[in-house]
Amino acid sequence: MAPGCLCGFRPGVGGAHARGGALTRHPSHSMFPHGGWVCGLSRRLLTPGGRALPAGAAQGVRRPLSSAPHAPQICIVGSGPAGFYTAQHLLKHHPQARVDIYEKLPVPFGLVRFGVAPDHPEVKSYGAEEKRELGIPGEELPGVYSARDFVGWYNGLPDNRHLCPDLSSDTAVILGQGNVAVDIARILLSPLELLRRTDVTRTALDSLTHSRVRRVWLVGRRGPLQVAFTIKELREMLHLPGTRPRLDPSDFQGLEDITKDLPRPRKRLTELLVKSALREPGEKDAAHWAQAERQWGLRFLRSPQAVLSSEDGGRAAGVRLSVTRLEGAGEAAVAFPTGRVEDIPCGLIFSSIGYRSLPISPALPFLARQGVIANSMGRVQESPGLYCSGWVKRGPTGVITTTMADSFDTAQAVLEDINSGVLSCSDPRAGAAAVRDLLLLRGVRPVSFSDWEKIDAAETARGVAVGKPREKILDPEEMLRLVRP
Template sequence: MYSPFKMWNGTIRSAKKYACLRTTIRFSSVAKHKVCIVGSGPAGFYTAQHLIKNEPNLEIDMFEKLPVPFGLVRYGVAPDHADVKNVINTFTSIAKSGRLQFIGNVTIGKDVTLNDLRTAYDVVVLAYGAAQDRWLGIPGENFENVVSARKFVGWYNGLPEESNLQLNLNVEKAVIIGQGNVALDIARILLTPIEILKKTDIAQHALQALKESKIRNVKLVGRRGPLQVAFTIKELREMIKLPEVSNRIHLEDRDYIEACIPKTPRPRRRITELMLQSADTKQADVKDSSKQWELIFHRTPLEIVKSENQRSVKALVVGINRLKEDNWENPQIEDTGLRETIPCGMIIKSIGYKSLPLSDELPFDHIKGVIRQKEGRVEGMPGVFCSGWVASGPVGVIASTLQSGHDVGKRILDDLRKGICATSTVKPGRDVILSQLATRGVEPVTFVEWETLDNEERERGKNQKKPREKIIDVREMIDIAKKVQS
């Protein structure tokens, strides 16, 4: 069934309209407690899913900075992974259940403060992910054409803030620092034939740039060895099967690797065996026009070198290391003193993300980039919880986020039933927040309005023979969304 937010129609421009809105957005029964979730990605939706399933008498609002929902699923999952994006169907069902209200285009910390939310709701769940880059801390990191994986992924996925990212793909060699799933995603997007990419929901500006790209060789450089790679076997298989692309996996100590295989868990064993098998496979002669990707291990980035004209990247200098201890799971790295220069015209840093605090009052570990918490409960703030990457750091995949979201949901319900995070005072919930937004001139977007935007993107995609053509301008998003009819 559709959300009661169907009543929220057109652009709301005055406090009077908000007052009318507050009288029309009501549940059929009075909710005992009011919950708000900050962030509409997997962590937010899976936390909401558990709450809705296990407590029928909650009023739940979900706030999102952008006018569109789904967070990492929309802007982080690679465009050629349509099967992974199918989880949007589950999230849509949750949003249209009548139990949760999506309130987009609201930036917590700017339009509304954390203290505002704590005053208005019994429970505040912070699930806004990780949106800041980690740094290598080496010379040359600020050079042109040295970009973070977060920015690059946002660029090809149509994230508004990265749509104008300046990139030079008119180079033959690129280096990706990191060997996780995101690193392989980026390498795959750089090397996949355009005939395949153009059938996905990749942003049009990225598709055009990749069509004109001169990149033919992508090296994925990691500090540790093949037994410590962070990607999954699915991602590796996709890379190995890329059409019109050869591969080279640099294995420097095969005897040691083969000796360790029997000691490793099955998932790790399968990945390692596939790398060994691929390294042994004789590939056809690589022609000048062919594309190739490489896995290079035991290399620590030390310096990025500029070209002679000082306008582009020339190379990455790395230190060759070795694993100090006979411990394949978490080995110590030792510098051998040897150095190597890897020529390249572009460098992408895929070394992880970290979160930012929404307010100074939030207990935050600035080194790790996470909220200080225990089992999802934010330290020293009863009634405030955190879920997903803002709590754990950028680890795991969407499936693992499901379990952590459900775990946080369980603890929220436990604390509500014990009276730990609710008082006898009835909280005003969204009523007071909507009034504040009206006063501050903010135009919230409802889920029904998002569906109008969703339909427009799908229609534009049909013209390109794509699943959708993402709109990348926030103002245009809002204008289209507000065309919804009652």
């Protein structure tokens, strides 16, 4: 899953706060509430991986830019990959630009810090603020969790630090077949010695140590040709130590004949699924699977209908699935109920059916059904000087490379508007100074980049002490005490 950022331009100051988007705009009273904190990053920019941008990143203009007496000052709200990639492109192609990035948390980097899985530091990815509801009876029962909350919990997102998921069931069902669903399955089934070497939170590691989960089903309403996870994620699951796959051969009959006509990424993924389900495993895999104490499997053509409760009604005890059929082919295939149902007993259920961005301000044109800001190539409709990038621009689709290309496109739209004169740099603007004055007026003390470096150093030191790359601080107030003795 990929992030979003809201970025806006009116040479100078920035506007509204968002997760799942980046924005550049004129001053807005909605940006900072009374009290609280703001993490501000400027001058020294880093890539989403946490490294400083190379010295040449601010050189080499792709197309000539109109000269202006005042350099453009750009505010980006949201310090996830969409925000940083947008900033990177702007600085690379307009050396005179000044970019300030604002974040609502005391720590930067968004999904890079709070993303999909601690054992995938190179691809951590999610970014919209709100999870999608299942809309079925029983989803409020204890034992039912959203993928977003669970991912935030084991990655140390402050909002999710009190989740305390109950992992006492031997069977877990994940409703969804995307990369986030596979990440959750892998975290639930991974040997502890592997997780101990990651930056998974201490709280999560303690809970996983006592977990009784031994079987995980990933459920999708469509078929093998529509799974949303990538081949890399599948390979890791197939070779996860101490774990074996359970794939029903009948789900894959006939797919060998049509793989040659599929796009290359889908072709390779389908070939691996078919090989794993229909062919005898090699000697190494056979020996590995024979000794496995845990298992995972894919269930296709199943749509959640209801969460079943325990006899006392106190918690989830299973999930009822509607058996579906497909009409159409490929990505356009649509699932329809057949009238048949199937129950899976389980005490742990995750909803991994996607995320939604939230409206940022009543003044912005927000399309609630799609969960995006109305825009054209990143230009927010009816809001000159305001741009968006990431999931708040295109919806919750794609991976980190999708976000990178998307952010570059938005940044290029800003540059084109500067070059064409749509955005004027002829008048001086207060820029970041106006934001500092606004923060002072509202009693908000910002967390600077140097402050973040103190938090970073403390987390790194705590991690080294226990043999991990980092031990994240979960409580924002504890973070602030480190920078405000």
